[in-house]
Amino acid sequence: MKYNFAYLDEDTKKEIRRKILKAVAIPGHQVPFASRVMPLAKGFGTGALQITLSILTKEDVVKVIDQGRDDSMNALNLKRLIKKTSGVETTTDTAKATIIQTRHRIPEEKLRKGQILVLQCPFPEPLRWVEKSEAKTRKMHAEMDYSKAYLYLYENILRYGEVLIGTRYPVIVNDRYLMDTTPIPRWDIPKLNYADCLFLFGAGREKRIYAVPPYTKVEPLEFEDHKFRVEDMSGKRCALCGSEDVYLDEVIKDDGQKYYVCSDSNFCEKVRRGIKVERWDNVIRS
Amino acid sequence: MLKVENLSKSFFLHLLNKKIDVLKDVSFEVSEGEFLAILGKSGSGKSSTIKCIYGTYRPSSGNIIYDGINISKARDREILRARDSIGYVSQYFLINPRVKVIDAAVEPVIKKDEEAYSKAYKLLKMFNLKEELYDVFVSTLSGGEKQRLNIIRAMIKEPKLLLLDEPTTYLDVTSKETLKRYLKKAKRNGMAIVGIFHEFDILDGLADKMAILKNGQIVYYGDYNLNLYLNLVKEVS
Amino acid sequence: MLLEVKEVTKIFGGDNHCKHEFEGNRCIKCGAILAMDNISFDLDYGETLGIVGESGSGKSTLLRTIYMDVEPDAGEVKFDGIDIFKLDSKRRRDIRVRRMGMVYQTPREGLYYNVSVSGNVAERLIDIGWRNFKQIKERTVDLLNKVRINNNRIKDYPNSFSIGMQQRVQIAKAIANNPDLLLLDEPTASLDATVQAEILDLIKQIQREMDLAIIIVSHDLRVIRLLAERVIVVKNGKIVESGLTDQILEDPQHEYTQKLVSSIL
Numbered sequence: 003m004k005y006n007f008a009y010l011d012e013d014t015k016k017e018i019r020r021k022i023l024k025a026v027a028i029p030g031h032q033v034p035f036a037s038r039v040m041p042l043a044k045g046f047g048t049g050a051l052q053i054t055l056s057i058l059t060k061e062d063v064v065k066v067i068d069q070g071r072d073d074s075m076n077a078l079n080l081k082r083l084i085k086k087t088s089g090v091e092t093t094t095d096t097a098k099a100t101i102i103q104t105r106h107r108i109p110e111e112k113l114r115k116g117q118i119l120v121l122q123c124p125f126p127e128p129l130r131w132v133e134k135s136e137a138k139t140r141k142m143h144a145e146m147d148y149s150k151a152y153l154y155l156y157e158n159i160l161r162y163g164e165v166l167i168g169t170r171y172p173v174i175v176n177d178r179y180l181m182d183t184t185p186i187p188r189w190d191i192p193k194l195n196y197a198d199c200l201f202l203f204g205a206g207r208e209k210r211i212y213a214v215p216p217y218t219k220v221e222p223l224e225f226e227d228h229k230f231r232v233e234d235m236s237g238k239r240c241a242l243c244g245s246e247d248v249y250l251d252e253v254i255k256d257d258g259q260k261y262y263v264c265s266d267s268n269f270c271e272k273v274r275r276g277i278k279v280e281r282w283d284n285v286i287r288s
Numbered sequence: 289m290l291k292v293e294n295l296s297k298s299f300f301l302h303l304l305n306k307k308i309d310v311l312k313d314v315s316f317e318v319s320e321g322e323f324l325a326i327l328g329k330s331g332s333g334k335s336s337t338i339k340c341i342y343g344t345y346r347p348s349s350g351n352i353i354y355d356g357i358n359i360s361k362a363r364d365r366e367i368l369r370a371r372d373s374i375g376y377v378s379q380y381f382l383i384n385p386r387v388k389v390i391d392a393a394v395e396p397v398i399k400k401d402e403e404a405y406s407k408a409y410k411l412l413k414m415f416n417l418k419e420e421l422y423d424v425f426v427s428t429l430s431g432g433e434k435q436r437l438n439i440i441r442a443m444i445k446e447p448k449l450l451l452l453d454e455p456t457t458y459l460d461v462t463s464k465e466t467l468k469r470y471l472k473k474a475k476r477n478g479m480a481i482v483g484i485f486h487e488f489d490i491l492d493g494l495a496d497k498m499a500i501l502k503n504g505q506i507v508y509y510g511d512y513n514l515n516l517y518l519n520l521v522k523e524v525s
Numbered sequence: 526m527l528l529e530v531k532e533v534t535k536i537f538g539g540d541n542h543c544k545h546e547f548e549g550n551r552c553i554k555c556g557a558i559l560a561m562d563n564i565s566f567d568l569d570y571g572e573t574l575g576i577v578g579e580s581g582s583g584k585s586t587l588l589r590t591i592y593m594d595v596e597p598d599a600g601e602v603k604f605d606g607i608d609i610f611k612l613d614s615k616r617r618r619d620i621r622v623r624r625m626g627m628v629y630q631t632p633r634e635g636l637y638y639n640v641s642v643s644g645n646v647a648e649r650l651i652d653i654g655w656r657n658f659k660q661i662k663e664r665t666v667d668l669l670n671k672v673r674i675n676n677n678r679i680k681d682y683p684n685s686f687s688i689g690m691q692q693r694v695q696i697a698k699a700i701a702n703n704p705d706l707l708l709l710d711e712p713t714a715s716l717d718a719t720v721q722a723e724i725l726d727l728i729k730q731i732q733r734e735m736d737l738a739i740i741i742v743s744h745d746l747r748v749i750r751l752l753a754e755r756v757i758v759v760k761n762g763k764i765v766e767s768g769l770t771d772q773i774l775e776d777p778q779h780e781y782t783q784k785l786v787s788s789i790l
Binding site: 152225 | 614656658
């Protein structure tokens with residue numbers, strides 16, 4: 003079977019690129035796009051994949067991670083599809099990649115100008131939890147009627163005493179649009195603010211694309227007396243590379259013992275090999 | 289203080305396609321400190337006269353001038369403003385039954401401050417309403433107690449004009465005497481009163497003028513004279 | 526003058542190009558519904574007004590127009606002298622959020638069921654700019670206490686309360702922003718008789734304490750009698766009679782008003 007370069011036909015790529023440009027021109031605003039049927043189930047990254055395939059050129063180097071790991075089943079499958087239909091080089095090295103497609107994490111290594119991070123996004127609409135109607139949420143965005151996003155945090159604090167939400171933390175982009183940061187954890191949210199790289203979010207099932215261009219203000223929502231905080235990683239370190247101050251996954255051995263490892267597998271590998279890794283400089287340390 | 293000129297009132301009942309004349313060309317005046325008794329058989333238009341003065345009935349023609357305002361032609365808000373200084377005791381109990389007695393007593397006053405409450409307590413005491421009743425719901429009061437509360441609600445506004453429509457039907461002798469004493473004092477302070485009573489003992493020594501109604505028309509208007517009234521009634525029957 | 530409604534007209538459905546001929550409130554040519562026909566009235570700060578009529582009379586449409594959910598086809602609505610339908614939607618929303626409160630007929634329309642009762646009230650405070658969690662929470666507790674809902678239930682969801690209590694939550698929500706104008710659309714129609722009385726008493730008490738201007742829409746004159754000083758009677762989108770509440774109840778002049786009054790048990 004002979005595929006067009008990067009699987010998608012040229013008209014589809016054209017449409018998606020146009021929508022990407024629009025998204026970049028209006029930071030944080032959700033742009034509807036005609037999502038195609040992809041050879042993987044909805045909910046497994048069809049939106050992000052379409053973005054990646056649309057912006058791909060022969061010179062690009064592609065990295066795909068899932069939960070921070072290059073070697074997970076899904077990441078490998080996606081990489082295989084991309085490579086098979088385009089022939090471009092793939093890598094696990096964050097610094098070498100030009101396009102990184104990710105579900106759930108932004109790499110620990112700082113991304114430079116010219117790199118593009120494509121995020122798989124299941125829930126693009128931060129207000130959907132309280133308002134089912136698309137017409138109404140659009141109106142709310144148009145009028146900057148964002149109280150309900152604060153309400154989301156309020157309910158959390160009311161019930162648990164603090165904000166315990168792991169993902170989907172609401173942020174305001176460029177002082178204008180409320181954006182859902184699904185799927186990244188709180189730990190990664192500060193990386194969005196005034197970054198050097200471009201972030202693209204794709205939701206295939208919901209048919210939305212949105213973007214955070216480089217050097218854009220991204221501010222998490224917070225109450226005066228309950229400010230935004232990242233997850234508490236203090237006192238923990240990676241059992242493999244010894245890094246502290248990094249997002250860690252919890253692992254429970256058969257004998258019931260608990261230990262932690264870096265979520266970002268490439269970062270962990272580089273530390274172990276003694277390679278210097280540049281970290282993000284705009285982050286809040288926990 | 290109050291001037292009623294050629295007051296006429298008819299109702300048109302659409303459902304029965306019928307016109308009912310209730311008052312025809314009624315005229316009288318009440319000055320400050322004066323008590324006008326409205327007398328007549330039941331159905332002669334006594335209550336209707338009072339309701340026209342209060343603004344509940346909208347007259348078909350004529351003028352009702354109170355304190356410079358022509359109530360028969362006034363707008364809603366003007367009538368409400370005029371009512372600030374008019375006390376109205378009707379035959380019926382129009383109090384929300386689920387309100388506490390003390391709250392019902394204070395309700396007509398606009399500013400419900402300490403002064404208002406102390407006035408209410410004074411009146412409640414004066415009309416012999418027991419202290420243990422102050423915090424109970426109005427619905428638990430007896431007919432006589434409710435009637436006394438009606439009176440208190442009218443008096444607490446310290447009105448310039450008081451309209452009374454059979455306010456003593458359930459009252460015992462003591463309460464009637466209290467009311468009479470209160471009205472005498474209020475008259476001395478300038479309150480004008482228009483009252484409908486079928487118990488003449490109260491009117492004795494209190495009423496200055498009388499207007500006798502028959503079939504909606506005044507058949508006599510002059511100084512209060514009970515014998516004159518009784519004779520007139522005898523003549524008719 | 527807090528609110529001035531001037532010659533407001535609203536037509537739903539039908540054909541925009543039709544030269545309407547209305548019979549009752551329905552156009553015999555294209556089926557359009559004349560929901561409001563040249564309605565005018567005004568309301569000042571602290572005044573209470575009842576709007577009475579049968580279902581389909583246009584009374585709810587009138588309320589929703591004042592609340593700015595519906596835009597009239599003709600006429601104007603002035604809030605505090607400002608022509609609200611000449612404002613952009615953001616400024617309109619601002620007025621609504623800061624100065625009005627609305628209690629819908631059923632709690633389903635006014636509350637979020639996947640949000641706690643405290644959260645439901647909190648939303649209105651967030652709407653007017655509150656950003657301190659502790660202050661917001663305390664105020665929601667005060668407001669819920671005012672409508673007699675206990676501290677230990679503020680985290681509960683609306684559907685764990687009886688429908689009468691859900692209406693109370695709606696009331697707490699509607700007054701959270703200290704509005705000048707409270708709108709009530711048949712607030713007790715979906716409640717049992719005993720609960721109705723409690724809710725009406727609560728509204729009356731709050732109106733007095735906060736000196737609110739109130740517009741209450743109801744098909745039930747007894748509700749109007751309790752809460753409103755003035756009444757307008759609406760039939761087929763038109764005002765057929767208006768006056769003081771006691772005038773309407775004891776001296777109804779229009780045929781329709783007489784019919785309504787005579788049917789009070």
